[in-house]
Amino acid sequence: MTLEMNLEPGTIAIIQLAWSRRLGLDDEALAGSGARIYREDNAAPLLTFVSLFGREALVGPAWALDAAKDLSGVELARHSTLLSMSRTHGGRGLGEASLLFCDTLPSFPDEGPPVSSDPDDALALERLCPPDDVAEVGLSSMEHSCVLVDESSDPPLPLAGAGYDIWEGILAHVGALTPPDQRRRGRATYAVAVAVEEAMAAGLIPQWRARTDNVGSQRTAVRSGFVRAGTQT
Structure with a gap:
């Protein structure tokens, strides 16, 4: 196929x-x-x-x-x-990267963590993540972002986040960020689903760009419904 x-x-x-x-x-x-x-x-x-x-x-x-x-x-x-x-x-x-795209609305579990659009939560999330990941995603500087938070902590603890920039008024260039201690729990997939739903509601086509050596990023994209369509070097 x-x-x-x-x-x-x-x-x-x-x-x-x-x-x-x-x-x-x-x-x-x-x-x-x-x-x-x-x-x-x-x-x-x-x-x-x-x-x-x-x-x-x-x-x-x-x-x-x-x-x-x-x-x-x-x-x-x-x-x-x-x-x-x-x-x-x-x-x-x-670098060399894979380009992936999505045109299917995401599905959500019955329950998920609260979602925050507060820019301070995006900054707090970045402080919990490796600098290379922060630089690659640029979550806090994205035009649209959301952060999953644990409200039982004081202050609320960021669990994962996703967001997108708008390219050419057509594409939603998506990225996601998860602290190392929150990985492999489906956090990023849930955050991406929130961002993708928002982007598609705005009439945009979600795009994901992942370095070819970033296996975790590519797996998150595929789990989130993105399809490989090419490369950019």
Whole structure:
């Protein structure tokens, strides 16, 4: 079964539109099939390769586009390839990530922890989490966020949180954060379900980006109903 079969055709078309705009391409650039798309931008601060529903796009300076012509999509998706290409130009790696999407409303258990939208609870949650996780998710700076709290503690104890930023007015770019001592309890999945429901009610398509070496993040996404659709490097 192909990845596209797990998402509605209309959902796929909207995702392709959003990413075409994000990469500075024509609206229909990522639709359908065809050769790899190149967009030269000699002022671009990032060298970006995206593979989405089988279509590939590379955006960056002319020297990078020339170097990529003889490389396969599998090679360009590797963090090491882009790092090697850009090293003599002062490049530094930002990583390789999977892109996942969701177009199904989440289901909820009969009962769950109280949910807070207080920004102070998001900050308190970040203080309980490893710095690398905090930096990757950026929960407290997201446009929309929610935090599960244990109200039996004083002050309330943050258990997990999720939120999203809006991309291109179309996608809800979702992230989740859980303290180490609260993991493997379904906390993140519940928080993500709250965020996804809110995003879909606003007419947005939830998107998840997880580093390829972050197995926990990818598992949370899949458990939350997200489907793998491509990569970004």
